Amino acid sequence: MPLAVLTGPKHSGKTSAGRALQELLGGEFIDIDTLIGERERLPARTLYRLGRDVFMQAEAGALASAMAAASPDKALIVAAGGGLIDNETAVRHLTENPFAAIIYLEVSADTAWNRIAEEARNGAGLPAFLDTENPRAAHAAIHTRRSAAYKKLAGFTVDTEGKSPAQIAALCAEMLATRTGT
Numbered sequence: 001m002p003l004a005v006l007t008g009p010k011h012s013g014k015t016s017a018g019r020a021l022q023e024l025l026g027g028e029f030i031d032i033d034t035l036i037g038e039r040e041r042l043p044a045r046t047l048y049r050l051g052r053d054v055f056m057q058a059e060a061g062a063l064a065s066a067m068a069a070a071s072p073d074k075a076l077i078v079a080a081g082g083g084l085i086d087n088e089t090a091v092r093h094l095t096e097n098p099f100a101a102i103i104y105l106e107v108s109a110d111t112a113w114n115r116i117a118e119e120a121r122n123g124a125g126l127p128a129f130l131d132t133e134n135p136r137a138a139h140a141a142i143h144t145r146r147s148a149a150y151k152k153l154a155g156f157t158v159d160t161e162g163k164s165p166a167q168i169a170a171l172c173a174e175m176l177a178t179r180t181g182t
Contacts, residue, residue: 008105010082011115018079020169027075060089104154
């Protein structure tokens with residue numbers, strides 16, 4: 001059974017596609033940001049505001065815990081955080097696991113920004129890492145850098161532009177099937 005890790009920049013659709021993939025494959029779905037909140041008893045955003053290093057340590061621990069839950073008997077789908085690529089310890093957890101199928105969900109910087117801006121308008125505010133003089137420009141730069149790194153890390157890439165979570169999940173399932181030969 002697959003251990004699928006969905007990666008990509010913030011608002012690339014990892015959580016919604018991960019839930020849809022769980023519906024297709026069964027098994028368990030773990031969202032790393034949610035797991036961080038459960039383990040640390042603070043939302044991921046609040047933890048990040050306490051310090052980037054504090055957050056990254058919690059993120060690496062949550063990812064290690066999630067991946068330890070993998071079993072050959074059932075599928076495990078993990079939605080990584082958008083900034084996980086900047087966390088060397090967390091990336092090492094991914095690359096050292098020979099069973100992890102790393103899937104990069106590709107999204108344009110404009111689409112991701114529009115989703116972030118909508119979330120901010122709905123009361124969530126901007127993420128702490130975008131607390132700059134020009135958040136949109138900061139986002140574009142971070143998005144470009146992280147996207148390139150995620151693409152290099154991943155074994156599979158799914159273009160998410162204009163696709164529903166169910167469509168993205170179906171593409172992920174097809175890629176996983178080619179990996180496992182089923």
